[in-house]
Amino acid sequence: MAERHPVLAYAVRRVAIGVGLTFVVSVLIFAATQLLPGNPAIAILGRNAAHRRALHQLEVQLGLDHSAVYQYSHWLGSLLQGNLGQSYAAHEPVSTLLASDVGNTMILAGVTLAIMIPLSLLLGTLAGIRRGGWLDTLLSGLTLGAIALPEFVTGTFLVIVFAIWMGVLPAVSLGPGAANLVLPVATLVIAGLAYNVRMVRAGVVEVMASDYVEAARLNGVPEGRLIRRYVLRNALAPSIQTFAMTVQWLVGGVVVVETVFSYPGIGQALVQAVSTEDIPTVQALGMLIALLYILINVAADVAVVYVVPKLRTESG
């Protein structure tokens, strides 16, 4: 198979590694949340933990009296059956609790990517074609600052200007309405755009300096066609990795930005679950996020090998 379908063979191997990683990550998440000090039964009962009997009863109910391996396999087993467990804080199944949050986060992330990816392709290409031009200089100065600015600081500045001083947009975004999305999306785009523009630009600059672009130009290929057919197509491959990293970065960015704007998504749910020590919710969201992260990695790796034939022999 490896001979006839190198991409497929690579994909199969890459997926197998991904499954293995997911398993290791599940062990780590479980170990870090369940087995560290801070008994979950005490966390649930809070002040009432002084009652020995109630505490013991709850420990049995939660399965804390069993061995760590038993607890883990039990947890993984029910996870594989789609049972995410019962939230400690809300006394509801985690899945019902998170259903709408997942959708809200998808909307926020989707709108952000729909704006950021075309914009970074456009700006990166323009800056790369006219290397050293005014747009390139302006962008490289701005990106140096924007890359280093934490999302919550950008978000806070935007809130102060547009919500407090100008009063044109809401300071908190309690749902995925159009007006509510403007500031969170703007914050994420500002924070992520800089990196993407830089990477796209680097790809374009490299291709522009290549022999085949030089040859095409000497053969009299018009500039517009040259950029569309020669430069963009070849500069796109490294950009796939960049965009995959952006989606992964969004996982972290969303956690912070949702908290800044009180947006009801999985990021805010995760932070709340962490601060209330709602362990089943942390575990469920942790697995969801890690799975997504690994999935994007695998997809990007396979996509790059598919787009750039040269890599097939090197990594196949």
Next chain:
Amino acid sequence: MTTLVLREARATLPARRRRTGLTVSEWVATSLLCLVLGIAVFGPWLSPENPDALVGVPYSGPSRTHLLGLDELGRDVLSRVMAGGRAVVLLASVATCAAYIVGGVAGLVSGYVRSWIDPVIMRVIDVVLAFPPILFLLVVATGAPHSQMGLAVALTIVQAPGVARILRTATLEASTRGYVEAAAARGESPWYILLREIVPNIRGVIVADAGPRFTVSILAVAALNFLGLGQRPPAANWALMINENQGGLTANPWAVLAPAIMIAVLTISLNVVADGVNRRRDVAV
């Protein structure tokens, strides 16, 4: 012709200017960075008031006695800004140094000794890098709530793989050089070769990598404190202040703006300085 003119022009510049040759933005960034780090380190000793003392009506605006006004509980914002940087800078520094020790040893050994150690270390790195960093930090924050030690360890684990990868590549490259072979032929021990021959020669890579990595540590520490998972509330902390005082944005925006500006100046100037250092050394990482 142009080169000749340029060379002459350069020769007429004062010697000092020629040696440092900072651009205007680098000069500004370096001064700002020193200022903010100075406030972070020495501020707690210089703050005009006890940062935890309640001195007036919550969210009072700026006045002559309280230049930046008061916060959500009526504490002096200026004093809290002066006191609130040390924890962020300290934790980020400790974690970055620890990441260099752990990741550095792993990278050097992996790159020089090879044998079975190399693939084992590389697989461990793959596993750690498969984890979203923020998730790792949050999971540790669940297991060890508000523990500075826990966060330092978690941040070290998040940062060490990157250090190890970069130093491994540099070590691999350096170990093929003549001076390493010469040292091995003299009968020097592997540790001597690593520390006395290889490390001094890959110093440039370490310097180039350290600036951006320290920035990432600061960003991570600030984000965790903003999310309320770092220091516990009465503590003065820039990132925590931004979160705590959201309710007073109309009454006294300085309670949020001042710490936000401090963090922004710190991270941006750090990035500009690190970028300048790297461009000068011309190392691509």
